[in-house]
Amino acid sequence: MVVGGMQGSQVVTRKGFMGKLSLSPAAMDSMAGWFASQYDDLRRFGFVLSGDWSIADDLVQEAFVRICSRPRRVEREGFPAYARRTMVNLWRTALVRIRLERRHATDGDRLTAPDSGSVAGNDQVWQAVMALSPQQRAVVALRYYEDMSEADIAAVLGVSLGAVKKQLNRAKEKMRATLGEGERHGS
Amino acid sequence: MDLDRELRETMQRRLADPPPGEKTWGEIAMKAQSRYVRTTVVGTVAAVAVLALVIAVGAPMLRGDLAEVVAPPTPAKVVQTVDLGEQNADGDIVWDGSNFVVGIGGGRSALAGALIDPDASIPRKIDGLSVHAEAVVADSAGGRSYFFGFAGIKVVEAGTIVATFPGYYASPAFDSSTGRLYALETMTGVGQSSSARLVLINTQTGTVERRSEPVEEQGIFTLVASGGKLVLADRGPRPFRVFDGQTLEETGFAPTNGGPEGGPLDLAVSPSGNRAVVLIDEETPVLRLYDVAKPVAATDITLGVADATGLAYDAKGERLFTVSGENLLVIDAASGKVTQTLPLFRGTIVGASLAYDGVNNRLGVLAKDAGRVLIVKI
Numbered sequence: 001m002v003v004g005g006m007q008g009s010q011v012v013t014r015k016g017f018m019g020k021l022s023l024s025p026a027a028m029d030s031m032a033g034w035f036a037s038q039y040d041d042l043r044r045f046g047f048v049l050s051g052d053w054s055i056a057d058d059l060v061q062e063a064f065v066r067i068c069s070r071p072r073r074v075e076r077e078g079f080p081a082y083a084r085r086t087m088v089n090l091w092r093t094a095l096v097r098i099r100l101e102r103r104h105a106t107d108g109d110r111l112t113a114p115d116s117g118s119v120a121g122n123d124q125v126w127q128a129v130m131a132l133s134p135q136q137r138a139v140v141a142l143r144y145y146e147d148m149s150e151a152d153i154a155a156v157l158g159v160s161l162g163a164v165k166k167q168l169n170r171a172k173e174k175m176r177a178t179l180g181e182g183e184r185h186g187s
Numbered sequence: 188m189d190l191d192r193e194l195r196e197t198m199q200r201r202l203a204d205p206p207p208g209e210k211t212w213g214e215i216a217m218k219a220q221s222r223y224v225r226t227t228v229v230g231t232v233a234a235v236a237v238l239a240l241v242i243a244v245g246a247p248m249l250r251g252d253l254a255e256v257v258a259p260p261t262p263a264k265v266v267q268t269v270d271l272g273e274q275n276a277d278g279d280i281v282w283d284g285s286n287f288v289v290g291i292g293g294g295r296s297a298l299a300g301a302l303i304d305p306d307a308s309i310p311r312k313i314d315g316l317s318v319h320a321e322a323v324v325a326d327s328a329g330g331r332s333y334f335f336g337f338a339g340i341k342v343v344e345a346g347t348i349v350a351t352f353p354g355y356y357a358s359p360a361f362d363s364s365t366g367r368l369y370a371l372e373t374m375t376g377v378g379q380s381s382s383a384r385l386v387l388i389n390t391q392t393g394t395v396e397r398r399s400e401p402v403e404e405q406g407i408f409t410l411v412a413s414g415g416k417l418v419l420a421d422r423g424p425r426p427f428r429v430f431d432g433q434t435l436e437e438t439g440f441a442p443t444n445g446g447p448e449g450g451p452l453d454l455a456v457s458p459s460g461n462r463a464v465v466l467i468d469e470e471t472p473v474l475r476l477y478d479v480a481k482p483v484a485a486t487d488i489t490l491g492v493a494d495a496t497g498l499a500y501d502a503k504g505e506r507l508f509t510v511s512g513e514n515l516l517v518i519d520a521a522s523g524k525v526t527q528t529l530p531l532f533r534g535t536i537v538g539a540s541l542a543y544d545g546v547n548n549r550l551g552v553l554a555k556d557a558g559r560v561l562i563v564k565i
Contacts, residue, residue, distance in 0.1 A: 023223050028216060035212045044202045057209040061218070068219035069226070125197040144191070145198035160538045160555065162277025172190055179190075 027071035034079045035064060041146075045084055048141035049091045051130050059094075063087045081156040088138045088157065128175040136171035139164055263517055263529050266549070267562035269303050271310055280553040280560065281325035281332060282544045285345070287551040288313075288332045289560060290323030300334055302346045303551065303560055310560070315348045316341055324361040324368070326390070327545070333368060333390075335359045340393055352393020356386065362412035362432055364460070366390065369412050369432075372398065385410075385417065385435045399435035402428075409453060414460015416479055420451035427465060429482050441482045453497060457504030458545075462520070464507060466498045474498075474507065474518070488523035490516065496538050497552070501565065502545030510539040510552065515563060531561050 039060065046056030063086045067074055074082050129140060135157075142148045142156060150168065154161045271289065278291035287303040289310065299317060301310035317338035325332040331349075334341040335356055342350040356370035368390050371383040385399035402419070409420045416438075417430040428440040453466040456479065463477045472495035474488040492511040499508045500520070507518040512535050517527040531552060538555035543565075550563040 023220055028219075031219075032212050032216070035215065039208060039210075040205070043205060043208055047202065047205065048198070053206050054209070060208075061210045061215050064215045065219045065222055068216070069223050123197060123201070125193045126201055129194070129197070140194065141198070144194040145202060160277055162538075162555065166277070175194075176190060 023068055024071060028068065030071065031064065031068050034083075038080065038083065041080075042083055042087065044145065045138075045141055046087055046091075048129070048145065049087065049134055049137050055094075059087045059090055062090055066090075081158075084138070084142070084156050085158050088134060092134050124179055125175070128178040131178055132171050132174060136167050136174070139167045140171050143168060263515065263527055263550070263563050263565045265529070265531060265561050266564045267303075267306065267308075267560075268532070269308055269310055269560040269562075271301065271558040271560065273558040276553065276558040277538065277555050278553065279323050279540045280542045280551045281323055282327055282542045282551065283325040283332045283343075284327040284330045284546070287542060287544065287560065287562065288323060288325060288343070289553055290332075290334055299336075300332075300343070303562070311346055313343055313346050313348070316343075322357070322359050324359045325542075326361055326366065326368075327363050329366065329390075331390075333359060333361065335370065340388070342390075350393070352388075354388075354393065354395075356388070357383070358410040360410045360412040360417065362415065362417075364414050364458070365412075365432060367412065367432055369410065369417060371402070371410060385419075385430060387435060397435055399430065400437075402437075409451060411454050411456045411463070413456040413458060414479075416456070416460045418454060418456050418463050418479060420454040420465050426451060427463075427477060427482060427484070429479055439482045441477060441484055452495070453509075455498040455500050455507070457500050457520075458502060459504055462504065464498065464500075464520075466495055466509060472509075472511070474509070474523070476520075476523075486523065488518065490518075490525065492516070496536065497541040499541035499543050499550065501543050501550075502548070506565070508541055508543070508550055510536050510541070510554075512536070515550070515552065517565075529563065531563075532557070532559070 042060045042063070043053070043056045046059040047053055050056055050059065063083050066086060067079075067083060129137060132140065138157060139153055142153045143150070148156065150164045151161055154164045157164070271291070273291060276289070276291045278289060280287055280289050282288075286305075288300065289303065290300045300313040300323065302313065304311055313334075316334055317336045322335045323332055324335075330344060332343045334343060337355060338351075339354055340352040340356070341348050342352070356372055359368065359370040361368050368388045370386055370388060372386045372395075373383050382401045384401055386395045387397040388394070389396050411418050412432060415432045417432055417435070419428045419430070420426060421428070426441075429438050430436065431438050451465045451467055452472070454463065456463045461479055462485075463479050463482075465475045465477065467473045467475050472490050472492065474490065474495075476485045476488065477483065478485050490509070490511065495509045495511045495516070497508070497510045500506070501508070505520055506526075507520050509516050509518070510531070513530055513532060515527075515529040515531055516525050517529065518524065519526050531554070534557065536552075536554045536557065540553040540555065542551045543549075544551065548565045550565055552561040552563060553559075554561065
C-alpha cells in the first residue's frame, strides 16, 4: 500500500484517514534540508565510528530513517546532536550483532565485518583511533575533527561533562599505549 | 609526541577526500515513509491486542502484585547541605550504615572520596584514595564502603582505608541482604567493543570467587544487587536481565520498547529484590517498574517532567525518589503518583546520584555538576 511518494523534495500525501499514516510533509521537508546540509559531515562522523565508508553511508541512512518519525524531539534537541547520538547507538547495536554473527558463522562462511587494520593502512595514529570503543571514537571525532568543546560534546552525546572527560582521557591513554607499543615493535 | 596535534592532522587527512556518497534523499525518504507505516500499523494492532489481554487476564494479577502499603505523605525537607568544593563531581553517593559516603571519578578531582558527617557543611576527605577512584558501593550492615578504581579496590571503614585489593573492575554492586560484593570484569571483544563477566568478589581477600558466562553489554549499563539477585540494565536486545546472586547464572530477561536514542539512565531494586525500576530516556522520562521474579515489565510511570536523573527506593520499597530540574520527586511506588515535589536548590541538577539511609530515614543527594551533597529528611 503506497500512501505517499516523493516528487522532488516534496512529499505527496493522501488526505483523510490514510493521511494519518504518512509522515508530516513539513517534517520531511525539514529533514530534506538537513540531509542536504549535513550528509557529508555525518558520513565523515560515521567513518570515524566504523572505519568503513560503506558502513558510514548505511549508518547515516538508518539514522535519517529513524529520525524522520521523531520530528518533535529533533526540534527540541537539535538535529546535529540528535543525529550523531543516534549513529553512535546504531553502531554499538551493529557491533553486537556482528559479534553474534561471527560467533555462529562456520569457518567456510566467515562474515566480513569491518577490519580496522586493513582500512587504516599504515597510519599508526589512525589505527590507534580504530582500536578505541565506539563511544571513545565518537568523543575523539567530535573533539579533534569537529573541534567541539567538551561541554558541546556532552550535549551532543547526551552524557555528562565528566563522562566526556573520562572517555577522552581513557581514549588518549589507550592511544598512547597503542602507539608506544607500535614504536617498540618498530624499533 | 603531541597527541592532540597528531590526532587533528590525522583526522583532517583521513576525512579530507571521501568517496562519493551512496545514498540519496529520495531513497531515504521512501524508506522512512515505509518504516513509519509498518510501525504504525503493527504497533496499533499489537497495542490493542496487549491491552485486551491485560484487561482480561493481567490487570487483576498485577494489581495484586503491586499492592503495597502506601506510605503516609510525610513532607520531606532538606536538613543539610555539604559543598564538596569540586565542580562536576561525577560519582556516586552511598550509605555505609553510619555515614553517607561519596566517591568521585574523573581523574582530575582532588577529592576522590569523602564522608559526610552529620550536621557538617564540609566533607571529611578519605586519605589514600586514588584520584582515579571511579565507583563506590557500601555494606550498610558491615559499616564498610568499597572504592573501585585503577589502583584496585580500597576498603574503607569510618573514613580510613583498612585494606586494598588488586584488580580492576567496573560497575560494582553490593547486596546488603547477603553480604556479597559483585562487579563487572571487562573483556576485550571483537570489533573494538567489549563484553564482560560478572564476578563475585570475596570481601575478605578481594579474590574472585566466581565468574559468570560472558555478558553482552552495550556500554551503558547499571548493575544493582539486592535480595539475593543481580539486576543489570543495559541498552540492547536484552536490556533488563536478572542473575542468581550465588551462581551468577542468568535467570531471565525482559525486553523494552526503547528507541535507538533511548536507553536506561538509572536502575534501582527494592530491598526485597522483588521489584525493580528503570529510569528510561523516552520522549519524556519514564519509570518502568519490573517484577524481578518473572521478570516482566509491570507498568510505566510517566513523570510528566522534561528530564530526570538519579533513582532510589526507600528502606521498605514503598517510595521512589528521583531528581528533575531543581526538584526532588517523591513517588509512591505502588500507585506511581508523585506525592511530593521538593525544591533542593536554585539551579538545574544535571546529574544526580541518590542513596537512602534506612536508619534515620534520610536521602542523600549528590548533585554532580554543582559538586554538592544535600541530605533530605524523609
